[in-house]
Amino acid sequence: MDTPNKKINIYQVFARLFGNTNTNNKPWGTIEENGVGKFVDFTEMALQEIKDLGITHIWYTGVPHHAVIRDYTNYGISNDDPDIVKGRAGSPYAVKDYYNVDPDMALDPANRLKEFEDLISRTHQMRLKVIIDIVPNHVARKYEGRSNPDGVLDFGAKDDTSSVYKKDNNFYYIPGEAFQVPIWKDGYQPLGGEDPTVVDGKFVEFPAKWTGNGSRSAQPDMNDWYETVKINYGISPEGRKDFETLPLYFAEKxxxxxxxxxxGKQVPDSWIKFRDIALYWLDKGVDGFRYDMAEMVPVEFWSYLNSTIKNKNPEAFLLAEVYNPDLYRAYIHLGKMDYLYDKVDLYDGLKHIIFGYGWTDHIATVQQQMSDIEHHMLHFLENHDEQRIASPEFAGDPNKAKPAMVVSATLSTSPTMIYFGQEVGEPAAEKAGFGSPSRTSIFDYIGVPAHQRWMNNGKFDGSLSTTEELELRDFYKRLLNFTKDSGALLGKYQEIHFFNKEHTENYDQRVFTFCRWSDSEKLIVIGNFDATNAYDLEVKVPRIIVGAWGLKKGEYSLTDQLYMTQNSMLKVDEQGLATFPVRLDPLESFIFRLI
Known part of the structure; x- marks a missing residue:
């Protein structure tokens, strides 16, 4: 894919929680007790504030209709069994009907699809792009496609359930065995042990299907993805691929x-079903997809699906959750993914540095290893799966992530993603029910207190926020807007960290420095990851950078682009070595622009 003409900044928002103003936060609370956000809560004002943060794309997480514990039978929706639903609000990754949206988020559940279409339209009016989830590896255990377009058959409708596997079956089966609800351990009970007439330990499924994470037991473990069933993509239980494989040279095509x-090739039925789902949402105006657990689905399917999507909309945004670095290049080049999570390498490394025991040397190592695919590796410090930075289980203080955020957002040409509430330091301290503290629950009806204070009952003006929350949001706003408009961040990169470790007094593994440049802009980024110690440094810029920038002997002004209050002077000597003085307070970072 071509590099875009500006950096992409994504705002991941868990749509069900965004507009909720209820602060009750009772564990296992109902909608009536704890409230829920609606599509209409994304008002023009809310979207404008998100855009003004420096955002280009919104990932509306949890939109497809998934299993929930609430009675919507008046709207033609069957009730879900709490024995196979995680939480009361349900997992967004146990999709029940791919052709409709979560009824919880609609003012009128009968009109829920139109309400989401209106949100797509409002988002586009703000010149923001819309991303939603597709979860190809599994569906809800009680999938019911009651909104299917004419001619679209449900998952499993034509399956031969007498066989463990057939190429065109949508599911894998355990013939002759009935599904059994997991044995609950460690005091856990669905819905927190509510009335046993509701939670009875029974769910009728015969024959039992394989569970979403690949468990082949008719009674999955409680730690399995028991609420889901695995989709069959034409791979036999022995690993045989019953479809054509791509020649390796297609990585270059x-x-x-x-x-x-x-x-003209015969592909498994599940491939066709997910192709039709993706095309359906493109027709609704969705601009792209985030694919859950993409590495659990064969790369050939991604070639088939993503090339079909791009054939319809070449600008479609395609992001995949892949955690195995050995698969990165295959899923990018053969699977035609635009972007993958840079979780295992960059995120994990930055988290260790924030904890205090990782070295910044790791950042340069990761970037060097990713040099051929750096544009495709999405950077983030929070998402719905990860601990909140401000939680005691992570940093305990959102400011400790500031240097990591500066580095993450400016290190490469790749997109940057933040998770709603990150910009105001949400700690996710609530005991929500199925969800546990440190991660904002995606399974429960719950409020997000720091975000709610900024939201201020729909005014979106931060009047209820603390001074610290507003200062943090201002930092994110400055950083993301700078990255969105910087030409240098779409240009070249060179770390000068190891050169300074060797040649600069007092410079060590708690500091990181690198250069970014284009024809029109030259930057030096430096961050102090130490929460207690300041650094007084005479930073050195090696001759190779000075030459690349075309600098002659003399002095050049440097101005920080975050707060525009810190200046320095870059001095180039007769040998072509450049230096500049800087004082870095604890957790302070600068993006110096050469003037």
Whole structure:
């Protein structure tokens, strides 16, 4: 894919929680007790504030209709069994009907799809792009496609349930065995041990299906993804692929060649079903997808699906959750993904540095290892799966992530993502029910206190926020807006960290420095990850950078682009070595621009 003309900044928002103003936060609370956000809560004012934060794309997380514990039978929706639902509000990754949206978020559940279409329209009016989830590896155990377009059959409708596996079955089966609810341990009970007439330990499924994480037991463990069933993509239990594989040289080919490759070929039925789902949402105006656990689905399917999507909309945004670094290049080049999570390498390394025991040397190592695919590796410090920075289980203080955020957002040409509430230091301290503190629960009806204070009952003006929360949001706003508009951040990169470790007095593994540049802009980024110690440094810029920038002997002004209050002077000597003085207070970072 071509590098865009500006950096992409994504705002991941758990849509069900965003507009909720209820602060009750009772464990296992109902909608009536704890409240829920609605699509209409994303008002023009709310969207404008998100855009003004420096955002280009919104990932509305949890939109597809998933299993919930609430009676919507008046709207033609069957009730879900709490024995196979995580939480009361349900996991957004146990999708029940791919052709509709979560009824909880609609003012009128009968009109829920139109309400989401209106949100797509409002988002586009703000010139923001819309991303939603597709979860290809599994669906809800009680999937019921009651909104299917004409001619679209449900998952499993034509399956031969007498066989463990057939190519065109949508599921894998355990013939002759009935599904059994997991044995609950450690005091856990669905809905917190509510009335046993509601939670009875029974769910009828015969024959039992394989569970979403691959468990082949008719009674999955409680730590399995028991609320879901695994989709069959034409891979036999022994690992045989019953579809054509891509020649390796297709890694060098574009989506048009991939699209042409699959024309006229017989592919498994599940491939076609997910292709139709993706095209359906593109027709609704969605601009792209985030694919859950993409590495659990064969790369050939991604070639088929993504080339089909790109054939329809070449600008579609395609982001995949892949955690195995050995698969990165295959899923980018053969699977035609635009972006993957940089979780295992960059995020994990930054988290260790924030904890205090990691070294900044790791940042340079990761970036060097990713140099051929750096544009494709999405950077983040929070998402719905990870601990909140401000939680005691992580940093305990959102300011401790400031240098990591500066580095993460400016290190490469890749997109940057933040998770709603991150910008105001949400600590996720609530005991929500199925969800536990440190992560904002995606399973329960719950409020997000720091975010609610900024939201201020729909005014979105931060009047209820603390001074510290507003200062943090101002930092994120400054940083993301700078990155969005910086030409240098789409240009070249060179770390000068190791050069300074060797040649600069007092410089050590708690500091990180690198350069970014384009024809029109030259930057030096430096951050202090130490929460207690300041650094007085005479930073050195090696001759190779000075030469690349075309600098001659003399002095050049440097101005910080975050707060525009810190200046320095870059001095180039007769040998072409440059230096500049800087004092870094604890957790302080600068993005110096050469003037």
């Amino acid at each position: 574009g989506y048009k060649d991939h699209y042409a490759f699959w024309q």
